[in-house]
Amino acid sequence: MKSLKICFLLWYVLFSFGKAEALVTKTYTFNIKINDIKTMRIITPGLANGQINLLLFPVQAGANVTTSPNSTDNHSWLQFTSIAPNNTFRKIQVSITNGSIPRGTILTLSAIQCTTGAGVRGTTATSADPILLKRNETKPLVTGIGSCYTGISATTPYSGYNLIYSFMPDPNNLGLITSFTNNIVTVTFTIINE
């Protein structure tokens, strides 16, 4: 029995020395990654089926077919989030990818500078110079987007870039206009690196 106690004592002493060696400092390397993110959506509060509806007609005898409250729509907001690599900027471009603009008319799109959210939310030059939308012609709507978010509010006050569509007669081709209903075009917004 006595020899057994001596063996335990000897094991404890040896184990204690071993434990002391395990306290040596070690360095660990953590690889932290933030994914490249660019994602967006368009909200259309108050619009049935999320569809923009524009109507053009002469409002007074002798007057041109002209813009009216029904030929302009500002019920859509573009919201996006972006985490961009260093020194990388994005842009959002638009084009008509399906359907075509009726003869004798033009469709323009502009955006009002986003003031919600935070970060490098880009800029738009379209407030003063609206984009003339044409089929398969891609044009920039917002440029210089870095890491940012616009906000996600879908109730007043809304977040993001307010989009304004204007449907109007082509002043050079008014005579080509004929009446029609339900001509639908698809406007596609794409966020890509600049």
Added chain:
Amino acid sequence: MSFQSRCVFILGFFLTNSILAQKEVESVKLPVQMSIPSAASLSLTGSDLQFSITGKGTEQIISTSTVRSVWINYSSVVDVNSTNAISVNLSTWNLPAEVAITLKVGPDAGAGFGQTGTPTNSIVLSTYPQVIISNIGTCFTGQGIKKGHELSYTWVLRPGFDSEILTEGDLVGLRVAVTYTISSSK
């Protein structure tokens, strides 16, 4: 950027991203529907315009003093392969049987745009509608005098009546209503 601003940015980013990035979307589509209904309207203007109403047509009260200085303005949007036409008729009158009124429609003044109509030759106003401007496509004439087509009225004795029976005084106070209507000729 202060510590608080950084916290707000990070919190906002993750809140936004958690909603928007459930499925990362780099492209979104939005349908835009456009419509232009067929429409046509006309109006009369001029210093000698005594009365006009809108409704089925535009009505003008004319008297022997109504000679020129009346202009008809119109706007029109037509269907494919369709045109509009403007017709005129006497709607109320108290004309002596021997008196007739002729109407001459001038060419479009060119103040508008598009396919304005073609005026017909002079007509004698009657109670049944007669086309005075045809082949109107999508167009507008402009609004006001010297825009659109000038209307010229002439009060005349019908052939065969003796001008000595009807004196100039008999024409004083004569008033008739003339109705202009624009409609599709499809």
